[in-house]
Amino acid sequence: MTLSEENYYGEEANRMFFSVSQYKDFAKCEAMALAKIRGEYKRPMTRALLVGSFVDSYFEGTLPQFMQENPELFTRKNELKSEFRKANEIIGRVSSDPMFMRFMSGEKQKIMTFEMFGVLWKMKMDSFLDGTCITDLKIVANFRTLPLWRYDLQGAVYQKGVELVTGETLPFYLAVATKERVTDLDIFQIPQSTLDMALREIEERIGHYAEVKHGFAPPKYCGECDYCKSIKRAAIRNYNELLEM
Numbered sequence: 001m002t003l004s005e006e007n008y009y010g011e012e013a014n015r016m017f018f019s020v021s022q023y024k025d026f027a028k029c030e031a032m033a034l035a036k037i038r039g040e041y042k043r044p045m046t047r048a049l050l051v052g053s054f055v056d057s058y059f060e061g062t063l064p065q066f067m068q069e070n071p072e073l074f075t076r077k078n079e080l081k082s083e084f085r086k087a088n089e090i091i092g093r094v095s096s097d098p099m100f101m102r103f104m105s106g107e108k109q110k111i112m113t114f115e116m117f118g119v120l121w122k123m124k125m126d127s128f129l130d131g132t133c134i135t136d137l138k139i140v141a142n143f144r145t146l147p148l149w150r151y152d153l154q155g156a157v158y159q160k161g162v163e164l165v166t167g168e169t170l171p172f173y174l175a176v177a178t179k180e181r182v183t184d185l186d187i188f189q190i191p192q193s194t195l196d197m198a199l200r201e202i203e204e205r206i207g208h209y210a211e212v213k214h215g216f217a218p219p220k221y222c223g224e225c226d227y228c229k230s231i232k233r234a235a236i237r238n239y240n241e242l243l244e245m
């Protein structure tokens, strides 16, 4: 199966390939990850996700089309909603920064597929500068919470993927801009030792996730995520257990 812009996020591609976000889904809740792959559960598109896609589409050169396809960007008066006016402001800010733009000057939304740790992977890079570096664009609330999103996992897979496809080991960067009242912006390199550690973590877990994905092992239910809540049955519980939380 050859992946393109059209089928990259499709059900068939998600069944055949692992991706960083699917791996993270499994790490969070195996049952939720599996339900997503089977098309039984969709994560709702939040405004925050949509802001990310808005800025991605600008760099890809497809913002006009993106705005046409997403009427929810606009108010009933046909004005951009405040989050997307903010997104426009962030775009203006990062566009005027030469360093930021240099990192974002690679091939956009570059898709690669490869085999790693016995499973097939797909990935889509925000900016791929052949022979130089891999950069992912992040629009975040602030810098402080950046590591919570485990972008080291993404960096590890992207770096190894490029290496397997092209033979080159490239550094991985995050081009980050914040949604703060005054936008902050910097380029963060994820150190090689951190990427190596993240890759080892993936190597240890992916075999089990692949078994669950293909029905050879039952999924674990975390019991706490939105998916688990959506399918649970009510139980009788002791009121006082809530006091211990």
Ligand SMILES: [Zn+2]
Pocket: 028, 029, 030, 031, 032, 221, 222, 223, 224, 225, 226, 227, 228, 229
């Ligand atoms: Zn769950």
